[in-house]
Amino acid sequence: MSETNGQTNGSSNGAQPQQRNPYGPHPSDFLSNVSSFQLIESTLREGEQFANAFFTTEKKIEIAKALDDFGVDYIELTSPVASEQSRSDCEAICKLGLKAKILTHIRCHMDDARVAVETGVDGVDVVIGTSQFLRQFSHGKDMSYITNQAIEVIEFVKSKGIEIRFSSEDSFRSDIVDLLNIYRTVDKIGVNRVGIADTVGCANPRQVYELVKTLKSVVHCDIECHFHDDTGCAIANAYTALEAGAKLIDVSVLGIGERNGITPLGGLMARMIAADRDYVLSKYKLHKLRDLETLVAEAVQVNIPFNNPITGFCAFTHKAGIHAKAILANPSTYEILQPSDFGLTRYIHFANRLTGWNAIKSRVDQLNLHLTDAQCKEVTAKIKKMGDIRPLNIDDVDSIIKDFHADITTPAFPPVATNNDEDVEPATKKQRLDQ
Numbered sequence: 001m002s003e004t005n006g007q008t009n010g011s012s013n014g015a016q017p018q019q020r021n022p023y024g025p026h027p028s029d030f031l032s033n034v035s036s037f038q039l040i041e042s043t044l045r046e047g048e049q050f051a052n053a054f055f056t057t058e059k060k061i062e063i064a065k066a067l068d069d070f071g072v073d074y075i076e077l078t079s080p081v082a083s084e085q086s087r088s089d090c091e092a093i094c095k096l097g098l099k100a101k102i103l104t105h106i107r108c109h110m111d112d113a114r115v116a117v118e119t120g121v122d123g124v125d126v127v128i129g130t131s132q133f134l135r136q137f138s139h140g141k142d143m144s145y146i147t148n149q150a151i152e153v154i155e156f157v158k159s160k161g162i163e164i165r166f167s168s169e170d171s172f173r174s175d176i177v178d179l180l181n182i183y184r185t186v187d188k189i190g191v192n193r194v195g196i197a198d199t200v201g202c203a204n205p206r207q208v209y210e211l212v213k214t215l216k217s218v219v220h221c222d223i224e225c226h227f228h229d230d231t232g233c234a235i236a237n238a239y240t241a242l243e244a245g246a247k248l249i250d251v252s253v254l255g256i257g258e259r260n261g262i263t264p265l266g267g268l269m270a271r272m273i274a275a276d277r278d279y280v281l282s283k284y285k286l287h288k289l290r291d292l293e294t295l296v297a298e299a300v301q302v303n304i305p306f307n308n309p310i311t312g313f314c315a316f317t318h319k320a321g322i323h324a325k326a327i328l329a330n331p332s333t334y335e336i337l338q339p340s341d342f343g344l345t346r347y348i349h350f351a352n353r354l355t356g357w358n359a360i361k362s363r364v365d366q367l368n369l370h371l372t373d374a375q376c377k378e379v380t381a382k383i384k385k386m387g388d389i390r391p392l393n394i395d396d397v398d399s400i401i402k403d404f405h406a407d408i409t410t411p412a413f414p415p416v417a418t419n420n421d422e423d424v425e426p427a428t429k430k431q432r433l434d435q
């Protein structure tokens, strides 16, 4: 982190362009839910499946409260049949009286459903694998067995007056006819949502668009999507799913989950605020994001990645001279996100050989010194020369600037006393040396 210490804040006086947002939903995207999406936050379910995760009851409650405060729509919890503690933690979180709806996530099995509905949750997320891989090697059931099981579980949960979602695990490696048949069936019996899950992270945005759009033409209920990040598409897939008509996206803080996890909450917020800033700001307390990520990162003993959207340590740091100059004039030149939306500040990293005189002039101003543009260019050349020799820090640059400033303003030796001093212009050390 040291290289950003003490960097200068850029100005924030640049006007925002007043045209239609080219990154938002296109007017002809009539299916799009980009401006009306909801979050199913699964740090306490998918996130608990992250290799490092062990959440005590107290930590789960702290995380649940922080997620609720952030404004997520749903909080998904580990199955109550996973362990005795999982069940009592689920009950404890249900009793917190949070604004977010509380869900628990179970297998498509009556034994699990019976336990789930007794925990006090607002809804149950049911899942079962539909791909050939999972039908053969996980639960070993065929589609007609799965369908009957799903109907029984859904009707049971519905009879308890709570929400029910049915999802097919490994949707993108499942047969499309099987998928549409089972989704149509569960939609007809009144499921609240259906879910598509890219369980192995194999899908690309184009495939996501096609599947969601097709499903949208078959069911009336809302569509939820769950994307793993094995091939780095989790955020893009989530956005594309919303464009195609999905309504809800599963996320976790920092994306923690099985293997390398799922769509991260922060990364999705970055994507969505670029598309519809007003909607995102109206729903979510983005200035709480960094604390939320820190809370979870500490709980699972990982660092926030340096290149994390929004909260990565250099996410709003500008270094190269060309960038710095333009950022100082108008931050929108090189920023699609506004750091202040997240309670953060931008930095100009001027202590390096890629700097330019505009960045250095800004530093000179911050130091309350006065140099002409020509003098700023001169001192910038000195800084670059030093930056060619070794890495610089802020103190190095400040010393070069201050020495330079002293050189041009400090008399080289005390003025010689004369009888009429007022007639003498005190020569500066630099002027004398130049003579």
Ligand SMILES: CC(=O)SCCNC(=O)CCNC(=O)[C@H](O)C(C)(C)COP(=O)(O)OP(=O)(O)OC[C@H]1O[C@@H](n2cnc3c(N)ncnc32)[C@H](O)[C@@H]1OP(=O)(O)O
Residues within 6 Å of the ligand: 049, 079, 081, 082, 083, 106, 107, 108, 109, 127, 128, 129, 138, 139, 140, 169, 199, 258
């Ligand atoms: C893709 C996902 O992330 S799905 C969510 C994953 N979440 C979890 O696994 C929650 C934590 N899991 C657990 O605590 C345990 O696995 C339990 C309590 C659910 C089950 O434990 P066990 O009974 O010991 O079974 P085990 O974990 O070895 O195997 C899974 C069992 O569930 C069955 N199963 C797997 N998926 C499903 C499903 N979606 N619906 C119904 N049954 C399923 C398997 O056939 C297997 O049953 P078996 O007893 O006939 O072998």
Ligand SMILES: O=C(O)CCC(=O)C(=O)O
Residues within 6 Å of the ligand: 046, 105, 125, 126, 127, 167, 168, 169, 170, 195, 196, 197, 198, 199, 200, 226, 228
């Ligand atoms: O319930 C779901 O939709 C998703 C389950 C899951 O975690 C996955 O398939 O990766």
Ligand SMILES: [Zn+2]
Residues within 6 Å of the ligand: 046, 199, 226, 228, 257, 258, 262
């Ligand atoms: Zn998952």
